[in-house]
Amino acid sequence: MTLSLIAACIWIVLAAVLAMLPSNDDLWRRAYFLIAIGVPLVGWVTYENGPWIGMAVLAAGMSFLRWPMLYLGRWVKRQIVRG
Incomplete structure (x- = not known):
């Protein structure tokens, strides 16, 4: 197992663990932190292990961050409908 997969x-x-801890802001601050760490991590995994493993790690990250992904999808849809 490569170092990038261990980091993932x-x-x-x-x-x-962060999802289990109580939060006053509905976990958004933690989600921003995880996104900031996760995006370069997915790139690193993809670089070392190939695109299929990279997509699997991306899917795992998106499953943990499903609400930010849902809100991003809604925002993109609004931008397309406006434009």
């Missing part, structure tokens, strides 16, 4: 596994465990 640690990210997943960190995301699960």
